Amino acid sequence: MTEDLWTAREIAQQPDVWRALAGSLGADQGRIDAFLAPLLARNDLRIVLTGAGTSAFAGQILAPGLTRALRRRVDAVATTDLVSNPREHLAEDYPTLLVSFARSGDSPESLAAVQLADEVLTDCWHLILTCNPDGRLYRTTSGSRSLALLMPEGTNDRGFAMTSSVTSMMLAALTVLGGRHDIALLADVAAAALPDLAKRARELAEDHADRFVYLGSGLLTGVARESALKLLELTAGGVVSYFDSPLGFRHGPKSVLTATTVVVVYLSNDPYTRRYDLDIVHELRSALPDGQLITVGCRDDAEEETWSFPGLGHLPDVAVAPVLLLAAQHIALATSRALGLSPDNPFPAREVNRVVEGVTIHALDQ
Structure with missing residues (x-):
């Protein structure tokens, strides 16, 4: 290998x-x-x-x-x-x-x-x-x-x-x-989506965006945070990444947007929460060039989703979160390769390590 x-x-x-x-x-x-x-x-x-x-x-x-x-x-x-x-x-x-x-x-x-x-x-x-x-x-x-x-x-x-x-x-x-969840269903949907995810991510990486913003509401803010880290890690900091919630993004962090920024919005399966996700999507459509706004979700009948995992729209967001992370992993992988890096070892000089080093654990004072 x-x-x-x-x-x-x-x-x-x-x-x-x-x-x-x-x-x-x-x-x-x-x-x-x-x-x-x-x-x-x-x-x-x-x-x-x-x-x-x-x-x-x-x-x-x-x-x-x-x-x-x-x-x-x-x-x-x-x-x-x-x-x-x-x-x-x-x-x-x-x-x-x-x-x-x-x-x-x-x-x-x-x-x-x-x-x-x-x-x-x-x-x-x-x-x-x-x-x-x-x-x-x-x-x-x-x-x-x-x-x-x-x-x-x-x-x-x-x-x-x-x-x-x-x-x-x-x-x-x-x-x-x-409680028990249908892991087999998640696996089947993920397996069917992986080839298309890889293709879309390669096409996105060819545009050489210099910064990415990931947005998600509720627990999907955590998905957005992990997505931003994955890109930062595999590009060795060569692509700036940021995360926030759709509502929080307007309160100053929206300043990060440039003409070469890609924004990825994770759409909640919860009908109420999803309204706020779609509000920021509609707002950003007029602010970003074509192709630089990506929505990721699981609803079968949703035209708003550009990257989709159909068949999971009935599940709570916490159940589909691992599947949604596949999109971010492919984006990070393709972007790393587009920059000429090795995704397996983006830090050959060991500035950052797979298992953290250099940490001193101090005794707790009684």
């Missing part, structure tokens, strides 16, 4: 990986229920979703949807925030389930977050979602207060950026915490 093929392969493998995930979760249902059912039955349980970078954004995407599904408090707190400020983010000593998203399980903050939560909180349980059986987080987390779930083989992305890893962990968390 050459240095320019892993990322493309890992994007393309996601439908198959998701199907494998559904099978493994089904086979492990007894162990999962034995751990989670007593916790979720507690009315005083706080759920905290944590991770760093893309893994943190996974939590930001899932938290609103899980709050709505579970009708309980679910917070997204990045490990990078939790580790530096544990007494703020864990100030309320509630019984807590800390859900850790970790591709490698070797990031210093991922390990420290687990340790700090146990140190600061009286009652803390851990759900570990990881892609690396050799990672320290997977190997060292054990006992009655912990459950570690390993994602299917191949999800520990060898490419620089997280692709199949993050969508698999998101679907795993959504399934075990938020």
Whole structure:
């Protein structure tokens, strides 16, 4: 495998990986229920979703949807925030389930977050979602207060950026915490859409836009944030990227627009929220040249969607979020290649690393 093929392969493998995930979760249902059912039955349980970078954004995407599904408090707190400020983010000593998203399980903050939560909180349980059986987080987390779930083989992305890893962990968390979803349907729709996504992304990259803006409402703001990061990572900062919500964008950030800006708007499946998404779409149509406004959605009958995943319009946004991320992954991949970079290794001088380096974890003063 050459240095320019892993990322493309890992994007393309996601439908198959998701199907494998559904099978493994089904086979492990007894162990999962034995751990989670007593916790979720507690009315005083706080759920905290944590991770760093893309893994943190996974939590930001899932938290609103899980709050709505579970009708309980679910917070997204990045490990990078939790580790530096544990007494703020864990100030309320509630019984807590800390859900850790970790591709490698070797990031210093991922390990420290687990340790700090146990140190600061009286009652803390851990759900570990990881892609690396050799990672320290997977190997060292054990006992009655912990459950570690390993994602299917191949999800520990060898490419620089997280692709199949993050969508698999998101679907795993959504399934075990938020109820069963039709992962097979998501996989089928994604598989059918991937060839067209690749073609559209290549055509878009040929225009050599110098900045991208991603917009999404509610939990789709998290999708927009991850989309912006993916482009920034795979182009080694060569293309400026920005994210916001459609309503928030008008309050100053709209200043980022230029004649060479591409705007991607994720359209919500929620009929009420979707009105606000379409308002900014109609506004931007008159401000941007043809071809520089892209809408991504899942409604079968929607003329507003230029990049579509038909057949998923009946699902909540949290369920389709992993599918929507495929569009951003392809845009980042194609743009990276158009700039003459290797998507698998956009930082050959190691200015930025696949697993973060150089972090010192300091002991918590008592």
